[in-house]
Amino acid sequence: MLISGGTLIDGTGSNPKPNEGILIEGNQITAIGKDAIKVLNNHEDKEIVVIDASEKTVMPGLIDSHLHCSFDDVQSNDELFFHRDPTLVALIAAQNLRKMLRAGVTSFVDPDTSHGIGPALRDAVNAGVVQGPRIKTGVQALLTAVGGTAGRLIPDEGTVGYAQIVNSKDEIVKWVRRHIKYGADWIKLHATGSIPGRSGELMVWNREEIRAACQTAHELSVPVMAHCRGTESVRICAEEGVDLILHASFMDDDGLEAVIANGASICPTFTFLANLADFGSKVQASSGMEDIFRGEIEQTAKMIRKAYDSGVRILSGSESGFALTPYGHWHARELEIFVNYLDLTPVEAITTATKNGAWAMQMENDLGTIETEKFADIIIVDSDPTSDITVLNDKSRIVEVISDGKKLNLDDLWPDHGPLPGWKVGNWAGEILTWEKAYE
Numbered sequence: 001m002l003i004s005g006g007t008l009i010d011g012t013g014s015n016p017k018p019n020e021g022i023l024i025e026g027n028q029i030t031a032i033g034k035d036a037i038k039v040l041n042n043h044e045d046k047e048i049v050v051i052d053a054s055e056k057t058v059m060p061g062l063i064d065s066h067l068h069c070s071f072d073d074v075q076s077n078d079e080l081f082f083h084r085d086p087t088l089v090a091l092i093a094a095q096n097l098r099k100m101l102r103a104g105v106t107s108f109v110d111p112d113t114s115h116g117i118g119p120a121l122r123d124a125v126n127a128g129v130v131q132g133p134r135i136k137t138g139v140q141a142l143l144t145a146v147g148g149t150a151g152r153l154i155p156d157e158g159t160v161g162y163a164q165i166v167n168s169k170d171e172i173v174k175w176v177r178r179h180i181k182y183g184a185d186w187i188k189l190h191a192t193g194s195i196p197g198r199s200g201e202l203m204v205w206n207r208e209e210i211r212a213a214c215q216t217a218h219e220l221s222v223p224v225m226a227h228c229r230g231t232e233s234v235r236i237c238a239e240e241g242v243d244l245i246l247h248a249s250f251m252d253d254d255g256l257e258a259v260i261a262n263g264a265s266i267c268p269t270f271t272f273l274a275n276l277a278d279f280g281s282k283v284q285a286s287s288g289m290e291d292i293f294r295g296e297i298e299q300t301a302k303m304i305r306k307a308y309d310s311g312v313r314i315l316s317g318s319e320s321g322f323a324l325t326p327y328g329h330w331h332a333r334e335l336e337i338f339v340n341y342l343d344l345t346p347v348e349a350i351t352t353a354t355k356n357g358a359w360a361m362q363m364e365n366d367l368g369t370i371e372t373e374k375f376a377d378i379i380i381v382d383s384d385p386t387s388d389i390t391v392l393n394d395k396s397r398i399v400e401v402i403s404d405g406k407k408l409n410l411d412d413l414w415p416d417h418g419p420l421p422g423w424k425v426g427n428w429a430g431e432i433l434t435w436e437k438a439y440e
């Protein structure tokens, strides 16, 4: 396959340049530019599919470093934890994977999955049983009995939904090892959580517990990410070895210093907050949080910019899987926020969802940029994202998706299904906030 013409954004952070040609053989990019044309000329005997990208933008498929593929656009904690049969969770997740492909997402990282289905779903995609993006996944999130963001809904011990409760260092060590045995690519800790009646999220793990989780995972060469929505949590998690900080809300200078000193990366995941702040009223989301969330974004964004300037790896994550962040609609919204609040250039923002995402996929040598010998995960956009980054959320502009060297039939990638008994009970929002609804 040869992609000819158009403008190439290669995902490395270099400036856009004219695309002479990208040659794909099997699932690999084998030649770029004049070399691609040369190889093409020497292959006259073979049939080569030529995709004309003139006037369009050619770029790597998007890598979403934080989404929840098994949550199915949940509207409430009730729905998320208590109403869903594991078999159906897996079947519906398999369907939703195709929506992500349609939106140009060719890889994603999922920290934690309902009933721990992540590794099985990943293996099914890898074996060609179901169609989907490349997946790196955790099993379930490790929560202390404080209960993450669901408080008393979460039992004092055992497992529910995407959560595994751990109550001691021994349990932490035991469950980290078990999750790795079950196929975890990442271990996820819920370092902060909320308690009804207390403001903000509190640190719900102590330092020794975080250290125990990181040591155990690292001994088995598995990285650790942590949900950190509080100043102290960022610093302590970075100091104790957490590789990827999610949210990093209210990070201060000491926290940033710890992140830099320990080589941690950050996936801010502003999208959920921004969607609620900007569009929550369109879907009857719980009101009163708009200004709080906007304030959190503004305050945190300043520190994320500082982190970016200090060379910290910043990743793009959409938190897709909730009613406010449905699959296939918002995977590039984070890039828009990076441009608007962090003052990144569109090319710099794109790098967070390409080259940097490949790190979270633990596939830096194979993914994230358009270079020879990398996997052919490429999208063609009928617009210029460097003049308007928001076009990357507009599926009508994403005119080709090439995943693992195969050109996908985009018409097949937006499946639907009828109502399922007991599946939807929601109350987070009265409707799904689609991108179209937001701008109607």
Ligand SMILES: [Zn+2]
Pocket: 066, 067, 068, 111, 319
């Ligand atoms: Zn999340």
